[in-house]
Amino acid sequence: MKLKELTIVRGAERYAYSAGSVVEALQSAGVPTDDAMALARDVEKHLRQLPAREVRLDELMELLTASLAKRVSAEVVERFRRQTPPFVPLLVGEEGEPLTRRRLVSSLEKVGLDFKEAHVVALQVEQGIRSDGLDRIDRDELARRVALILEGRFGRDVRLRYEMLTSSSFELRVTEPGGATLPYSRGILAQSLMAIGLSPELSHNLAKRVETALYATDAAVVPRDEVRAQVARLLEREAGEEYAQRYLMMRQARRREKPLVVLFGGAPGAGKSALASEVGYRLGIPRVVSTDSVRQALRSLIGPELSPILHASTYEAWRAELLPAELQSAQPERMRVLRGFLAQVNQLKPALTAIVERNVYEATSIVMEGVQLVPGVPPTRDVEGATVIPIVLSVDDEEDHLKHFAAREGQTGKQRAQQNYLDHFAEIRIIQEYLLEQAQRHGVRVIEASDFDKAVERCIDHVLDRLMEERNELAGNGPPTERRPAGG
Template identity: 30%
Template structure:
């Protein structure tokens, strides 16, 4: 099939589909989008399959009832009822909490930490897509900027991998046999250097009241303690983990395929250090109460993260179903 045929099929795919207009609180109308509605449901931690079934069911129900125009709050209430009837009170409650949050205008700051190769960037990209978050920042990129600004001879510990930073601590060298304590000390030293630009990125997002995902190995649980608490932002720290050594090795090997310049062999040769660093980060997360998400499967891990976010939002949600869906918002359809 040629490009012109593919394009024609795409353009014709929605022909004949009955449109439904959704009216927001300002009286403006937008067409009901099954895909947008589904993505909203996925934001609550509902699986893609369940979200799709609800979105299509609601669309068909509106068509069958001849409701070609609907207020956004009525659509929200209908969605809540369908979730409750099909998947229970908890699924409906998560949706209500998410809609209440979208009405609030509060920024969402997500902090994803984890050892090398645990899938932080991949998960961050998926979460950003689901939640419609435009700003994402990797601590690796912040480190690269700092490396350009500060030469290696002035700050050598900045110019190496976080799990090898211990080799550049005072009194150490390439021939020194490291141990877990030294490795952790080197990591913390480099992380402390990166905490300054990390804080700057977060503080700017707070000032501008925009949502942000900050991800990277330097997102240590202590970082949240350095963030100003005079904002109404919702800050959710999450530590990603791969708890099976063989799976983490496979993911490290995959780096050599998806990003050849990163060289998987380098990471595999340092696997013991990478694994020890993960153990340390998980221990620190336990002590600080940071949620730990096992990234054994991308979709499952993403859904777990969504539910963790909803749990965090629930802590400040005392709204009722009636009050939430009486707020005519065009942010959730």
């Protein structure tokens, strides 16, 4: 039995029903493909059971929306409602020429795409237009959308070939305060948004929406301040005022006149090096200094005969003070371990303090990490002319702490012997306990570092919180938020 033909009616216009068009519309709203196909089949089955062969487009949309509401979230339903309905033709330019996928595929094949690749791009372009609720688009905007999708899928070279074909450039450029211009980068903006705590998916989505909003101004070159203002407005609307403030504070942290000094202390194996590098990258601070490097430089100037403590590992410094007869039988008692540890801390203190002061003098922000950065001991105290933010990293669980050493051995090509750390694990835990006590005593934030990603986010949050507190104090907006001296 031949199935009856279904016709979709929109005013005086009539379109042949296509299940494929319905599936594509559902996919554009974020419905998974399998669910979209199942829903389209159910809707088509219902329509074919009706006596009439013609269905009004608004009735079809109501039926699809009602069916969607039973299967997906309200957010997906709302996206489906906002987009241009299936079957409604998309028109290009003032003359209203229909946008045909066949013609778009043909133009994409001219830049080297095979038919399948060109068809995927054409479908993505059409779905993007419908997702924005448009049924008409000018030619430049259509070409710009194609260019962006080509760059995202196949790289910049393919985009440039397409722009040569269309004799247009659709690259948005951003003007820096000094006059230099740089291409707008969704990737860099998304990275900045992830740094303030947004998910990767939301960050990339917002970066794309910012670009679309900037293109809508019809300006080929946009001032950097306008980009930031656009980001802040969108953040406030989509994520809340706190995230907008964090974004602006992050930008200020990267270009502030008053240098920022972030100090990471913590026992060996707490993950200081990796965390310091990542936090420095997110804050836009390229200068990351390890106290191990400073200690090694001092060792080249001061021999082991003159300073055996300086040439010992931090957790073995206590043994440098023992007599030869005591070396075999001595046990790592707490006071003995801490005395050796603090002796090395005091030997490095002048050099570490000088490095920080030199960077402050040059108005250069810096991230420093090392076990010798003890709360209450310079340079962890306030430095005139800079914002100093000390942080102590800890690994509370002993098993997790031991795993850190195994991971570090693999990352450093066994340059740091895991067994040596394991042999002196008792001393390392004594040092960690002491650092946590000093952090509690001096009001320094302690961040649990077992989970690297969470630790990075907590460090960034703490730095931005402190900068916002400082700004509020200077603005006279009331007392600063009380610091949390310990905890995750």
